[in-house]
Amino acid sequence: METKRRQFQGVLNILSFNRHFYIIGIGILALIIVSHQIFEWPDLLYRLVILAFLYGLLMPLLVSAYVYDFSGYYNFQWLKDCSADQSNATQILNINAGFDETSYIIKDNFPQADLKVFDFYDAKRHTEPAIIRARKVSLVYPDTQQIISNSIPVADQSADIIFLLSAVHEIRSHEEKILFLKECHRVCKTNGKVIMVEHLRDFPNFLAFSVGFTHFFSKSVWRNAFKSAGFTSFQEVKFTPFMSIFICTP
The missing domain is CATH 3.40.50.150 (Vaccinia Virus protein VP39)
Structure with a gap:
């Protein structure tokens, strides 16, 4: 049986299995961006909120790539x-x-x-x-x-x-x-x-x-x-x- 993993399989697994979190997170991020166009947000607060959401969405994928795709765990x-x-x-x-x-x-x-x-x-x-x-x-x-x-x-x-x-x-x-x-x-x-x-x-x-x-x-x-x-x-x-x-x- 072939055990070679596909490139970025760890990240793809995280995205697939936890897609409900990413759908909700992206939806909330879109609402924040729209609300900024409608209401007056302090620019610093707006940037901090956007950065926090991007961090929460992207960091698990980066760490998962490191652990499951590049660390040699499956070797x-x-x-x-x-x-x-x-x-x-x-x-x-x-x-x-x-x-x-x-x-x-x-x-x-x-x-x-x-x-x-x-x-x-x-x-x-x-x-x-x-x-x-x-x-x-x-x-x-x-x-x-x-x-x-x-x-x-x-x-x-x-x-x-x-x-x-x-x-x-x-x-x-x-x-x-x-x-x-x-x-x-x-x-x-x-x-x-x-x-x-x-x-x-x-x-x-x-x-x-x-x-x-x-x-x-x-x-x-x-x-x-x-x-x-x-x-x-x-x-x-x-x-x-x-x-x-x-x-x-x-």
Whole structure:
């Protein structure tokens, strides 16, 4: 299966999946411009408002291009920083929320391993419009199984590596996150790893996504969730200022 990404695919995904935000934002910007022609606005205020709206519309696209199109994220070179033993891994899980851009790439990096792919998306719980749109265009890895977030159909301590790549933030409930991570803890070998990649609710992502950064969770929230799920280690590796790789062991 060809895993080469198209040029600017990351930016195009952001535009497509979040188009409701951009339609609303452009509509409000048009109203502001029209109102300036009708009413007397202080020029400085008008310029500041226009710049703020342009910043809010363009900065997420620039950051997304940097992270998803130019940083090498989909080359998986960052795995070297995770101490993931690619030669000895025999069972790998990749768990997503219905949008899968990584399973074929993982299989290319671990050709000797048995890769199982699970999708925990629940239309009743995970209601973000962006993920609903993303599911419609996602690649589906062969034999991907639909699961509920608190039940992974794999034997205890059977997985060498569990990948959670830009997916678990779709679980909005903290209690549901803990139950999901408890399942990851159950199926992960004692010397295995959970490798999770997420944007954080932090200052760099605020600069990148403005109020949209509230869609993500802070490092302390993730640390608490992994600790509550029984994990004994929680290590962060930064991948660009906007993304964090968390390596956790049972």
